[in-house]
Amino acid sequence: MKTGRVAYAGAIHAACPHERGVRLADGRVLTEADVVWLPPFEVGTLIALGLNYSDHVKELSKELTITTKDEPLVFLKGPGAVIGHRGFTRRPADVTFMHYECELAVVVGQPAHKVRAADAMRHVAGYTVCNDYAIRDYLENWYRPNLRVKNRDGGTVLGPWLVDAEDIENPHDLTLRTLVNGNVTQQGHTGNMINDIPALIEYLSAFMTLQPGDVILTGTPEGVVNVNVGDEVVTEIEGIGSLVNTIVGDDAFGR
């Protein structure tokens, strides 16, 4: 099943896909553009992985000091970063390199504490698509990637749907791609994760109890390019969804 959350006519609704757009729990059928899309579930702790695709590591190899044998590169984000499908993300006027990252987002369904990889998948509620923007101009080598790069207001896009885990036969056999203004700029496959989902759940749950609603952003493959004001960025994952976001400038925020 696919479930979403949307705002419409003064209330927040559960929604599901419909051939003409979305169907609210109360029966109303609307187009995608009629509603305001929220993240498809209440987001708990946001855990993100850096450098978790071998092709992306190769892409960045000139500036990296790590190898794929190091422990997973984990960082955390706060709730203010998250927005939903068809939202807007600000590109500050003074930056030169802001890029999207198409990522499979794994949503925790059962508390997970010291879980072995072999048992990990039963703790997964489902999946959604994430576009986790970064602004490389702000990268500093202190607790890198620092929050000014990766925890910006509206910089983490989630949605449109939460897809139940049982509907995805193999989350490590999915194609990901990103389109900027209709042109494919990033392509990858979830089979190329360095640390797969069970390994990540085992690693994380060894020191932090994962709770329902917590999200693991599993990293992005190669093919990150700069985006500009006015660009429409679509991140999609086979069977999970197609997530739309538009880049806006400082003026939209009164800056």
Place this chain on the structure above:
Amino acid sequence: MNMRSGPAIDMPMRPWRLSGVVYGALLNHAPALAALGDAANAAPYKAAPKAPVLFVKPRNTLLSAGEPVVAPDEGDGWQVGVSLGIVIGHTACRVAASSASEVIAGYTMVVDFSVPHESFYRPSVRFKARDGSCYVGPRVVSAIDLGDPNALAITVSVDGDPAQQSSTANMIRPVEKLLADVTDFMTLAPGDVLMLGVPHGAPVVRVGQRMRAAIAGVGMFEAVIQPARRREVA
């Protein structure tokens, strides 16, 4: 689905309770950065930090009232980082330092338990986001009652002996400036807590030791470090 609930502490002003969102600023205490010396300009850092160095204490770290402090099951003990916690009262987005007081509800104490680590290159989530590694409390004191937040004594004792005597002064970014620089790119919500910064020289406590942390005018927290539990594998 969301189980986040802020630590239940006495908060006699809006928004009446904490959100459970806690951010911290690393190396904000000038002597802490100075202690790194030339290393701050060498690899892997290559330059002193320009923006605030921030981290997240996620909800699994928050200690409930009365919950014991359990030693980490890796490393030698907890480094006890005591920081003033700035409690947000009104949505704080692009707040000028000169108007910081308008969005601050008050102040609390945060005790940030970390596994001691030497390198600040990576976010060190395994060392900083362990279960039960963040105490927030014992109350929120209003800004008016507290007075100058940038001049409060911080003391930590271990087994009754002084282990750290410092203060909230000497920060690279005092309360108002930190809030301005953080909210330039990330909005803080009512009930969120932003740690001003842990003073240099945070002591390490081990199993069986009694630690006591206090910030003058804000409150104190005392705990005996319990041995790591051997929990069944889920």
